Amino acid sequence: MKAAIDGFCFSRWWSMVRKEFLQLRRDRVTFAMIVGLPIMQLILFGYAINTDPKHLPTAVVMADDSDLTRSLVSVMEQTGYFQITRTMPDEASAKEALRRGEVQFVLNIPADFTREVLRGHRPAVLLEADASDPSATGNSLAAVPSLVQQVAVRDLKGPYAALAGGQAPFDILPQRLYNPEGLTQVNIVPGLMGVILTMTMVMMTGLAITRERERGTMENLLATPVKPIEVMTGKIVPYIAIGLIQATLILVAALLIFSVPVHGSLTALYAAALIFIAANLSVGITLSSLAQNQLQAVQLAFFYFLPNILLSGFMFPFRGMPGWAQAIGSALPLTHFNRLIRGILLKGNGWGDLWTESWPMLLFAAIVMTVAVKFYRKTLD
Amino acid sequence: MSSDFAIDVRGLNKSFHGRRVVKDVALQVRPGEIFGFLGPNGSGKTTSIRMMCGLLTPDSGEGTCLGYDIVKEAALIKRQVGYMTQKFSYWEDLTIRENLDFIARVYGMNDRREAVDRALEDLGLSARANQLTGSLSGGWKQRLALAACLLHRPKLLLLDEPTAGVDPTARRDFWEELHRLAATGISVLVSTHYMDEAERCHKLAYIAYGKLLANGTAEEIVAAQGLHTWAVRGANLGGLTEALRAKPGVEQTVAFGSAIHASGKDEALLERSLREAASGFQIEPIETGLEDVFIYLMNRSEDNFGGAA
Known part of the structure; x- marks a missing residue:
C-alpha cells in the first residue's frame, strides 16, 4: 500500500487518462479538429497541390x-x-x-x-x-x-x-x-501580406467576442444599453487599424528589404487591403459567434487558415490545381487579394482592375456577415 | 396600477432545452424596498432576474419593470436598472477608472468625469484609480461592481448574489450601503443564500425548482407555514436526530451545532413526541426562524416535484 502512495500508481494514472478522454469527447470542436484537420491536409496536399502545373x-x-x-x-x-x-x-x-x-x-x-x-x-x-x-x-x-x-x-x-x-x-x-529574374521572393512577399492579414485578423476578432463571453463580461455588456451592432462594429474598428498598420509594415519591408517593385497604384492597393481586411474580420466575428471558448476560436481560425494558405495561389500555382480545388480557392478572399496585390505591385495594375477581384471578396464578406448576425445572441437565451 | 411598483411581474416562465427552470413566477417590489430573493442553487433566481432586466426573453408571462414592459421595452429598462452579475463581470485588464469611465460613456452620462471621480472617492479608491482591476481582492471587486452599477443613478438595482465569497465585515458594510440607497428611494432586488442577509430585507421571496413558494415579510413567511419549533440541547446529540425523525409530529430536524431544532405543525403532538424521545435532554419551545421555514419549504418542494434535483 505504501508503495502505491509514494510511487507510480497505475489506477491513479488511469483515472487521469480517463478524465482527459472524457473531457476531450465533450469538446466537440477539438474532436472535429482531430478528425478534420488530417483529412483536410491529406486531401489538399495529396490531390489539390501540384507543383508542376500543366495546360x-x-x-x-x-x-x-x-x-x-x-x-x-x-x-x-x-x-x-x-x-x-x-x-x-x-x-x-x-x-x-x-x-x-x-x-x-x-x-x-x-x-x-x-x-x-x-x-x-x-x-x-x-x-x-x-x-x-x-x-x-x-x-x-x-x-x-x-x-x-x-x-x-x-x-x-x-x-x-x-x-x-x-x-x-x-x-x-x-x-x-513582371518578374524577369524569376525571383521567388518577388512573388511570395506580396502574397505574405494577405496571409499575415488573414492570420491576425481572423484570429484576433475570433478571440475578441469569445473572450468577453468566457470572462463573463458579455453579460455585463448585454445589461447595458449598448446594442449588439455597436458591440460588433466597435470591436472591429481597432483591428481595421491594426490590419492597415500590418499592411504598411509588410509593404515597406517588401520594398526595402526584398526589393519588390511597385509598378501600380498604392492607393488602389490600400483600397484592396481594406476590402480584404473587412472580409477577414467578418470571418473572425462569425467564428467567435460559433466558438464556445477561446481555444475553439483559435482552432476554427486555424481550420480556416489552412485552405487559404494552400489553395489561394500563395504557395502553389493556382492553375496547377484541379477544378474543384480552384473552385474552393476562388471562394476565398485571399485568392483574390493575392491576384490584386501581385497585379498592382508587379504588373502595374491600378483602379481599373480592382473591381474584378473585389466583388468576390465583398460577396464573401456579405454572406459570412449574414451568418454572423444570425448567430450572434442579443440576449443570453 | 403597475406604476406603484418598481417591479411587477406575473406568470413568468422560462425553459432551457425543454427543462422549465422558472414556473409562473410573480413578484412585486415597491419603490425603496429591499427585496430578498432566496432559494437553493439552480432554483431559477438568476434566470428570473435576467428576465426582469431584459437579458432573457420570457417564454410567457408579462409585467413591468419601472413602468416599462419587460418584453417590449427592455431597452428602456436597461437604461434605469443597475444589474450586478453573480460573477464579477468588469474588465480585469482595464484600470478601475477605465472601467467606471467605460460604463459612464455607455450610459451616455453628461457629467461623466465628475460621476467617475465621485464614485472613486465614495469607494475610497481614488488613490488606486489607475490600478488594474484584476489586482483587486474579492471584497474590493464587489464594491467596485456596486459602484459601477450605481454610476448611472439607476432607480432599481438587481443584485445577483452580490456577497458570495465576501468576508463578513465587507458583507456588513455592503448591506449598510444597500439600506442607505433604499432610503433614497432606490429599489433593490437582491438574491442571496445567507440567512442573516435575508433578515435584513424588507420583503422576501423563496423560490425552489423554479417555483415561488413563499412571499412577504420575514414574519409573514414564518407565520404562513404555521410551524412550531423546539430546541433540543445536551451532550451527544449525534444519535438523537434519527430517533426524533421517526417520531410522529416531528416533521423536520435541523442540527444547529449546540442544538437540534425540531419542527412540526401539530404543536401538542410535537411536544409529546419530544418528551418521549428526548428524555434526558434539555428541551424548550423557541420561535420558528426563517432558516427553519426555508429548509421546511425546500424539503416540501422536493416532495412536490418528485425530488427533482
Missing part, C-alpha cells in the same frame, strides 16, 4: 498562318504545358490579357514568319510569360527549347525539307514578364 492558358497572336506555324502551335499543345485558349488579333490585346491574368503565356508569331524560315533567316517567335509566380511558369519554359527540334523533325518535309538537319530553322524567345 496553362496561352494566347496566340497568329500574324502568319501556315502549315509550319500551325504545327508549332500543335507541338506546343502536345507538351501538355500549354493550352491555347484564345487567338488574339494583335500583340497589344494579348498583352492586356496577360496583365489581367487571363492567360499565362502569349505566343507571338510575327508576319512573314514562314517566308523568313524558308529563306533561312532564322526568325524568332516571342513567347511572353507571366512569370510573377516563377514556379507556375518554370517547367513550361524549360520545355520550350526542345520544341523547335520537334517541329523540325516532324514537319520539315516537302518545301521545308532543305532546312532539315542543319541549324534550327527558327528560335523561340521566352520573355519573362
